[in-house]
Amino acid sequence: MARLETNRSGEMEVFVRVVELGGFSPAARAARMTPSAVSKLIARLEARLGARLLNRSTRRLQLTPEGCAFYERATRILADLDDAERIASVGEQAVGRVRVNTSASYFNHVLAPALPAFLALHSGVTLDIVQTDAVVDLLAERTDVAVRAGPMKSSSLVARKLGETALTIVAAPSYLERYGVPRSIADLEGHNRLGFGYARAVDGWPLRENGKTTVVPATGRVQTSDGEGLRYLALSGTGLARLAAFTVREDIAAKRLVPVLDNLAMGEKEAFHAVYVGQGGRLPSRVRALLDFLAKHGKVS
Incomplete structure (x- = not known):
């Protein structure tokens, strides 16, 4: 039941934006969230997975090996979701x-x-x-x-x-x-x-x-x-x-x-x-x- 209550695709999308935009602040702007909310979301995601995904420093974020694997899978899952919606609306184009x-x-x-x-x-x-x-x-x-x-x-x-x-x-x-x-x-x-x-x-x-x-x-x-x-x-x-x-x-x-x-x-x-x-x-x-x-x-x- 807990899995159904968790917006896993939403978490993935925020995590992918953090990785691709290089930080919590730009990801927050893209997702229309606050940097604090993004930071807490990533912390909850890491706690649920039982793995650190990002190493944080004052200057940059760096993917851990687990984070890199999660990023690769997350981007594919999000691409599949995009494709599913596109197929439903315009066919597999x-x-x-x-x-x-x-x-x-x-x-x-x-x-x-x-x-x-x-x-x-x-x-x-x-x-x-x-x-x-x-x-x-x-x-x-x-x-x-x-x-x-x-x-x-x-x-x-x-x-x-x-x-x-x-x-x-x-x-x-x-x-x-x-x-x-x-x-x-x-x-x-x-x-x-x-x-x-x-x-x-x-x-x-x-x-x-x-x-x-x-x-x-x-x-x-x-x-x-x-x-x-x-x-x-x-x-x-x-x-x-x-x-x-x-x-x-x-x-x-x-x-x-x-x-x-x-x-x-x-x-x-x-x-x-x-x-x-x-x-x-x-x-x-x-x-x-x-x-x-x-x-x-x-x-x-």
């Missing part, structure tokens, strides 16, 4: 905002060309797209879907594979005319090897020569935070860059870029995944619509 995090390379070469078709299919969906190669915390950034490159680490996130692509070293013809075409690993010593300004799964260029594997560091004079920036540097003749094949395929066909040392490449491929928070729960229809679309039209190769 994708409606609402989807926040997407992706690299500039994937956005420019795969997602952006496909977006008109998605928007035509789902007129009730709006997209908020953030472009960065950095791995973001989906909960902290309030992100629905992130497209990530590289091996997937063990986590509470769910992933849908979007394919995989080869990695190739390229340079502009103008650069190769000035500095020569490298034919061996030793030749790379005199070249400007452009790289990323953050740690990657393999921090260098793995090449195999005479039966021996060498990881050549990308220690050129310029580093950048995203693959598309690296591509533009290569196109400008600044140096050599190792890039995903789908981002430079048209440049190679148009002879704007030239692949080098393909004979020493190890045939490795970089996987792409769409990741989201959704383990064990039903996704909001707007998020599911985007994921289903990416599975068909957001592939890389």
Whole structure:
């Protein structure tokens, strides 16, 4: 009987607002409550659950492991409630905002060309797209879907594979005319090897020569935070860059870029995944619509 008397969905909604807005005061304003009432509600919720959900300090609130798990489940339950009401009123139609995090390379070469078709299919969906190669915390950034490159680490996130692509070293013809075409690993010593300004799964260029594997560091004079920036540097003749094949395929066909040392490449491929928070729960229809679309039209190769 006690459970029926407790407005659990209301508690969840206030708790989610506290987490997403970063404090009791902004959550109170959004919920039209006083900060004191919000604080007491969270305290009652923690007492009923028998677990601390938030660590409080004078400057910030931080989710505990139990709070993080409760937040993930609460957001899914609230999304299900929204979907249930939406289905009752307008049918099971994708409606609402989807926040997407992706690299500039994937956005420019795969997602952006496909977006008109998605928007035509789902007129009730709006997209908020953030472009960065950095791995973001989906909960902290309030992100629905992130497209990530590289091996997937063990986590509470769910992933849908979007394919995989080869990695190739390229340079502009103008650069190769000035500095020569490298034919061996030793030749790379005199070249400007452009790289990323953050740690990657393999921090260098793995090449195999005479039966021996060498990881050549990308220690050129310029580093950048995203693959598309690296591509533009290569196109400008600044140096050599190792890039995903789908981002430079048209440049190679148009002879704007030239692949080098393909004979020493190890045939490795970089996987792409769409990741989201959704383990064990039903996704909001707007998020599911985007994921289903990416599975068909957001592939890389």
